[in-house]
Amino acid sequence: MTAAGAGAGDRGNLPSTPGGQALSAPLLGRAEEPTLFEHSSPGRKAWSFRTTGIPELPREELVPSDHRRTAPVPVAEVSERDLVAHFTRLSHRQFSVDLGAYPLGSCTMKYNPKVCDAVAALPGLAGVHPAAPASLTQGWLRLLVDLEAALCEITGMAAATLQPAAGAAGELTGLLLMRAWHEARGDARHKVIIPDSAHGTNPASVTLGGYEVVTVPSDERGCVDMAALAGVLDEDVAGIMLTNPNTLGLFEEDIAAIAASVHRVGGLLYYDGANLNAILGLVRPGDMGFDIVHMNLHKTFATPHGGGGPGAGPVAVSERLVPFLPGPRPVRVGGGTDDPPVYGWSTPERSIGRMHSWHGNALVLARALAYLTLHGRDGLRSVAEIAVLNANWIRQRLSGTYDIPFDRPCMHEVVVSARNLRQPNGVRALDVAKRLLDKGFHSPTVYFPLIVEEALMIEPTETESPQTLEALASAFEAIAYEATSLPADTLTDAPHHTPVRRVDEARAARTLIPTFDARP
Amino acid sequence: MGTYIPHTETEIAEMLAFLGLSSLDELFAAVPAALRLQRDLELAEGAEEPDVLALFDEYASANRARGDRLLCFAGGGSYDHEIPAVTRALAGRSEFVTSYTPYQPEVAQGVLQAIFEFQTLVARLSGLPVANASLYDGASATVEAVNLAAAATASQDIWVSEGIHPHWRQVLATCAAGTGHRLRTVTLTDGVTVWPDPLDGGGRPGALVVGYPNYLGCLEDLGAARAVCDQTGALLIVAADPVCAGILRSPGEWGADVVVGEGQPFGTSLGFGGPYLGLFSCTSALVRRLPGRLVGETVDVDGRRAYVSTLRAREQDIRREKATSNVCTNQTLMAVTAAIQLGWLGTSGLAELGWRCAQATRYLRDALLRLPGVTPYVDAPVVREFSVRTPVPAEVVIDRMADEGFLAGVGLGTAFADADDALLVAVTERRTRLEIDAYVAAFAKVAA
Incomplete structure (x- = not known):
């Protein structure tokens, strides 16, 4: 190959201008940031409450002595200025989508439009108490009903619950729906089928749903092995959980046949919506034969992931499962052509029950509806098309440098392998991922799916420009060059330029320090 | 249409050419034709950002129970506490x-x-x-x-x-x-x-x-x-x-x-x-x-x-x-x-927060229980939230209190038997004596 980072005009005619590359991130020095507790100085305060004028009673009269705390909870004693400095410095030690490209496969780390934040901050949405009666919350109810309708149209399903707070909560909801549906038919079943390429949440949710996991292998094309599937399908199978496109970024071409064979034994099909971004407006889970679909609004519909949450994992179902949905559900209860619509709550006849303290992660749901409204039918289709275009461009570009186990057109993400870089220096996928940090990008997902050796799962998303893709591909190529031609520690000691370098994970687990108070 | 896709048409064409394709549609060759959606999604066309904000202002305006319109005395697991700038x-x-x-x-x-x-x-x-x-x-x-x-x-x-x-x-x-x-x-x-x-x-x-x-x-x-x-x-x-x-x-x-x-x-x-x-x-x-x-x-x-x-x-x-x-x-x-938030509260503020809630709760509870027909729902000691029985159903109280500018509380009728007339009320450090006195006066009016 050519020298690292050399002009790449011969590969796709794209100018090599970095876009989402965070090499200029402001990192002032490499000292540790003390904890909030170490910033504490006795007597300092930041709090400020209203002047209420409420007459005060002696505290003994307010709380019985056996319940009353004798010493205050030690929090920290800092000024507002200390507080701002501390958390601002912490923020400077954190990579984010706003800082640079985040090609973390399966996570769909696209740009989060700021207008959606503005929507979620509206006092008329953010300041509403969740227990207020429907007559006082018509705006929220209408918003939720509108979102449900849009999600059902996108997935091709009949109705949806907005309660699940994240994808995994959606999975459990879906499995409990599956269970309730079978039980209502007097049909106790025990097994749920999952491909070996599935996300870890799938098997964990199956266990919580009271089912036993049956794993089916992938075939040599990276899709469900149809013969193996036929071998495990019987009338004890409650359903199958599939991600389509799957975690290899490949469309399960036999999905119609899979659906038919699962339905033939009386099972249901569950769609893990982690990869829905690839097919928006082009093909719908309902049309593929799925009965239950969860969506990750924090992936597909760009609600910000908040460093690990909040998300939202609505679950949409086909007609026959609607009576089992969690409740209460926001519904239109009145109004007509001349009168404005009236909204209220309704619990389905055979509801599995509630899945959230209130109505779901409502402000996340509002952000998602804002995103959907911005994009509309035309924009959503473009999202899928460009997400797939970007992933295929990366695949094609890296195919000469990295081993690509399932090398055919992919959907929104591509899984490459670093196994060809192992000689002579023992470089592994983890080293490539860490070195990418030095080059101003977040790492791809590593060692997943489990069926690919030294896997690097790259999902550029549609919001990264061709210039960013060029810079990202150049970085990957440079790393491949470094792996074989430079001293081993260039990669095996990477990253070199981050706020901390490789952290000792084994020590963290061996000598557990889960709080500041547990420090030796 | 709001869009966050940076690609120009020229760039898309160049990228497709690099892949040996002539249209975006060809990227989806792996999707069986029979499964493809043969129409547009039945959603509106994409909207411009200011129009989206205007739409969401409509949703927001239709909520009466917003903190800037109804003073919040509801709790039940969700509380109106101070959130500083x-x-x-x-x-x-x-x-x-x-x-x-x-x-x-x-x-x-x-x-x-x-x-x-x-x-x-x-x-x-x-x-x-x-x-x-x-x-x-x-x-x-x-x-x-x-x-x-x-x-x-x-x-x-x-x-x-x-x-x-x-x-x-x-x-x-x-x-x-x-x-x-x-x-x-x-x-x-x-x-x-x-x-x-x-x-x-x-x-x-x-x-x-x-x-x-x-x-x-x-x-x-x-x-x-x-x-x-x-x-x-x-x-x-x-x-x-x-x-x-x-x-x-x-x-x-x-x-x-x-x-x-x-x-x-x-x-x-x-x-x-x-x-x-x-x-x-x-x-x-x-x-x-x-x-x-x-x-x-x-x-x-x-x-x-x-x-x-x-x-x-x-x-x-x-x-x-x-x-x-x-x-x-x-x-x-x-x-x-x-x-x-806890850093902002600090050691002294966390204690102060609890005591202020307890003081305000006691002040309102005592005042409400002085109203004719308002009685305790239960007697056990409380700290920052309490329940009362009212002369009219709690739903009616909540409804009428909204017209007076208050979110009165949370009805207990759906959670407990024989509690249609019971109301759960919470007072946080954000409520002043004037607000609480006004709440009590309104309560006297609507629950009479």
Whole structure:
């Protein structure tokens, strides 16, 4: 190959201008940031409450002595200025989508439009108490009903619950729906089928749903092995959980046949919506034969992931499962052509029950509806098309440098392998991922799916420009060059330029320090 | 149409050419034609940003129960506490808002350290040594606690106080359909839980679940609950209000094994119920069964202090069907927000917050009980929330009080038998004497 980072005009005619590359991130020095507790100085305060004028009673009269705390909870004693400095410095030690490209496969780390934040901050949405009666919350109810309708149209399903707070909560909801549906038919079943390429949440949710996991292998094309599937399908199978496109970024071409064979034994099909971004407006889970679909609004519909949450994992179902949905559900209860619509709550006849303290992660749901409204039918289709275009461009570009186990057109993400870089220096996928940090990008997902050796799962998303893709591909190529031609520690000691370098994970687990108070 | 796709038409054409394709449609050749949607989605055309804002202003305007229109006296697990400008500003920093789960610790020290500080604070509030990085909400934290206790004690009989939030109890029941846990609701007697005598045919529970204070605001006798646990080997799960932690003995001090709670009061807006913050802490003995993520302190190769997600072998992406929980995405941003808010409150402010709520609650409760026909619903001591019976149905009170400019409280009729005339009222540090006096005057008018 050519020298690292050399002009790449011969590969796709794209100018090599970095876009989402965070090499200029402001990192002032490499000292540790003390904890909030170490910033504490006795007597300092930041709090400020209203002047209420409420007459005060002696505290003994307010709380019985056996319940009353004798010493205050030690929090920290800092000024507002200390507080701002501390958390601002912490923020400077954190990579984010706003800082640079985040090609973390399966996570769909696209740009989060700021207008959606503005929507979620509206006092008329953010300041509403969740227990207020429907007559006082018509705006929220209408918003939720509108979102449900849009999600059902996108997935091709009949109705949806907005309660699940994240994808995994959606999975459990879906499995409990599956269970309730079978039980209502007097049909106790025990097994749920999952491909070996599935996300870890799938098997964990199956266990919580009271089912036993049956794993089916992938075939040599990276899709469900149809013969193996036929071998495990019987009338004890409650359903199958599939991600389509799957975690290899490949469309399960036999999905119609899979659906038919699962339905033939009386099972249901569950769609893990982690990869829905690839097919928006082009093909719908309902049309593929799925009965239950969860969506990750924090992936597909760009609600910000908040460093690990909040998300939202609505679950949409086909007609026959609607009576089992969690409740209460926001519904239109009145109004007509001349009168404005009236909204209220309704619990389905055979509801599995509630899945959230209130109505779901409502402000996340509002952000998602804002995103959907911005994009509309035309924009959503473009999202899928460009997400797939970007992933295929990366695949094609890296195919000469990295081993690509399932090398055919992919959907929104591509899984490459670093196994060809192992000689002579023992470089592994983890080293490539860490070195990418030095080059101003977040790492791809590593060692997943489990069926690919030294896997690097790259999902550029549609919001990264061709210039960013060029810079990202150049970085990957440079790393491949470094792996074989430079001293081993260039990669095996990477990253070199981050706020901390490789952290000792084994020590963290061996000598557990889960709080500041547990420090030796 | 709002679009965040940077590509120009020329660039798209160049990229397609690089792939040997002539149209975007050809990218989807792997999708069988029979499955392709042969029409546009039945959604509106994409909208421009100002038009979207205008639409959402319409939704927002249709909500009467917004804090800037109705003064909030409702609680029931969701409280109108002060959120200062500094918390909003820091929690809104896009480095915290737009990052993913900290899988690469070298570039995620900001979020990891903030979670470490959050865990420390949650542990201090609960009086237990370990806290996780958050769960979805109070209900999900309670579900996870029950799953942990059933596994740790090998008993699926769970005794749940009727004083646990009714919605949380409903979520427990929903999830029990999958796990097979047998939930037994232990009713309240005049506001507090009276546990069955395990020696008197009560059975051997795997856990007792009790609120502190409970849903009606009452102080439960945690000592009595602990004694039942000691007799039976059950774990004591306490659902504690973290705002009261500033003035009440910690659940850990009472002998709790697991403490759960709703962390919304620390800097998260009412938000129509979400996203909120599930709090979870436990004893050291239970740490290997902890659900969700845990951040630990360690060092990097240069010996500098660093933070990382730890005891990862418990988690779903590694342990799969044998994981302690299926939780992956949690509520990290709300956890970071709580750490910031607690930093703002500080040691003195946390105590002050609790006492101010208690003072205001007593002031309003005494005033309401002086009104003709208003009586206590239960008598047990309360701290920051209380319930009353009113001369007219609670629904009517709430309806009429809205016309007077107040969100009066939460009706208890759906959660408790014979309670259509019972109202749960909460007063936070944000309510002034003038506001409370006006509430009482309006109440006198509408409940007459």
